[in-house]
Amino acid sequence: MPLYRAEVYTQEGARKILRREAASENDLLRELESERCAVVSVKEEKARAWSFAGGSRRKKLSLEEQRLFCATLSSFMRSGLSLTEVLKLLQKQTRGKNLKPVYTELRESVEGGRSLAASMTALGVFRPGLVGMVESGEKSASLGEILEKAGELLQNEISLRRKIQTALTYPMLMLLVGLGVVVFLLSFVVPRLTALVIESGAELPFITKALIFVSHAVRVGVVPFAAAVALLALWMRRRNKKIALPFFREARENLTFALIFSQTGTLLRAGIPLVQALKLTEPLDPVKGRLSTVAGYIKEGYRFSQALEKEGSFPEEITTVIRVGEAGASLPETAERLGAGCWEYAQTSMQKWATLAEPLIILVMGLLVGFVVVAVLLPIFDLSSLAGR
Template identity: 30%
Template sequence: MPTYRYKAYSSAGATVSGTLEAESERQAMAQLKGKGLLPREVSEETAGSGAQRAFSFKRGITTAELSLFTRRLATLVASSVPLFEAMGSLHEQEESGPLKQVLARVRDRIAEGASLSRALAAEPKIFGESFVSMVSAGEASGALDAVLDRLADFLEEQEQVKSRVVSALAYPILMVLVGGGVMLFLLTVVIPKIVVIFEESKAALPLITVILIKLSHFLRGWWWIPAGLAIGSVPLYRSAMQRDNLRLKRDQLLLRLPVAGGMVQHLLLSRFARVLGLLLSSGVPIIRALEITSEVLVNRVYRGFLREVMEEVSQGGSLSGSLKKSRLFPPMLVHLAGVGERGGTLEEMLLKAGTAYEREFSTRLTRLMGLMEPLLVLGMGLAVGVVVMAVLLPIFEMNQLIK
């Protein structure tokens, strides 16, 4: 009998997950409903499922597409357009692609009587828990259009951060690729032609020249070894990251890296403060908001600590007091959270903190890229200089012998 992995909502609104055996996906969903659970995601588990995910290249829905959909939906809802008509209109506007298929399924669920949040919850790979919970809170409070607007703002800001990172890394990556290509050309094409001259002279060669010649021979005769390692490392890494213990070690290492570790922390703090602030401002209870925020953060170190924070807050502790117990959250964020708790403006303080950390991340990224560019140029110059020196030194020595 096939095994199905599921995620579902309990009657209390908590997320539960696990596996069960059933004849079909429909029967698996029926079993979950019989247990009083609302199915969120049900998929058949296979022995090769992890490897299949690691080798999957299927195009998904981008953050830009999702933010545009959310903004359009907010506009239609604010104009009092019925949800079914709004979803049908958005489906017609969308060009053929993954999002159009998703909108068709969401529209059909709404036509069957499902609420917007439940219709979206059935597409967990597209609409995460934070998105669905905010929509659900907006439906309950009667402020769905305002919640959707805030969601669109958040998604647009996340897309802007991503664009800044990509733009900042584009030039250094291009420099590395060009430099690597030049070095590869010199070692596999230029050096072998010059080596013939050196071998005919039978003169003793400088150490740097000998090393370069051996490296050239290796790349020409055994090129498939580095090529195979480079090609195989990507799927191997993705497959290894399916294991929680390895992902935790990777995340711990990222936070300890000099310079980059601080930037990663600022990005995580920005995401934490923004998501939690948005959820609270949308009317999501703080325990549920913390649970969702912990799932949104990709770093396992922060996830683990936030679960401890959630337990303390559920027992009556304050958010600021719980955050203060770890060095993962700096004093400024703890102080702003404390001020917000005392003044009843916690969500506002968190959103301000999120904006501040995002700006700090952008500033650090700009400075780092400004420093990396001249260093990369210098590194390329040194690498080419070493090759030129390895070629010219024996030529100079041969000239001295002739004289």
């Protein structure tokens, strides 16, 4: 919700400056009128263009920094301190050059009347899924538990990324070295060898003609291609876009289901009704409107499993597990176990593709080098046979 700055006079005649969140300016005026305050002026406050470097562009926090934020904030909140006190302590104790200004901005924003989720949104350095979890935690009065759960999910994602990076380091190094060798052959070696064959007047086989064409294309297009790739990467980074590989689709879906059902189970365990829990979980779902549709079916009288089945985008295995949980009156525990199972399945799928990457890269590079070698040697063998006659 937007944050408004209101200048008012209280019943005692004292002049005050209030900062409050409200759905609209009229809602805020009605709220102040109910408190018997005389309103002088009301103005919406915009988020400040703040950044770590002092410019207008904000740098996103890394996953490790966001995990540390969740872990430290949840641990301090268990001690019974208020949110502003916790943020003030973290501001003093944190040595990280990225997190320290974040705590400062969050404390000032929360003291000014914003919620923690709205303050995080205004900063723009947190991922939307984490902001959604914080918002649901504030509305359900279980912020500490939600932050702890968010920290666990972030830690799982960090561990998964590290495993994938470790598994892909050697194959990617092989791919870069192999591509460098192929480009060198096509740019320098092949033109000189084929020039000798062409000068001899011998008939070139089709595979050698194809190699000459590819070699010419590489020499002409390598610089424009590299520039185009660099511009595309820069554009995707600025727009925060990522390449969606089709063979990672199943893993991405299971990661999404893990977030949805882990969050839903946590909210249900905290006593939040199912419909409200789904609405609070919706920011974590990249498919917009899906959970709202499920919540609408539940309002019409459908059970949770029936609503998931009627919506149509959830696998049958998930609806079956939810149906069993409903029958056993253990829906919160079932949803959390389902989230953990989806997370493990996504990890297995990602590790499988990481394991297959190495032999696939070796095979592709072998075929490319073999093509170059055969295309170069065939005309040389023909010349040798002609010279022997």
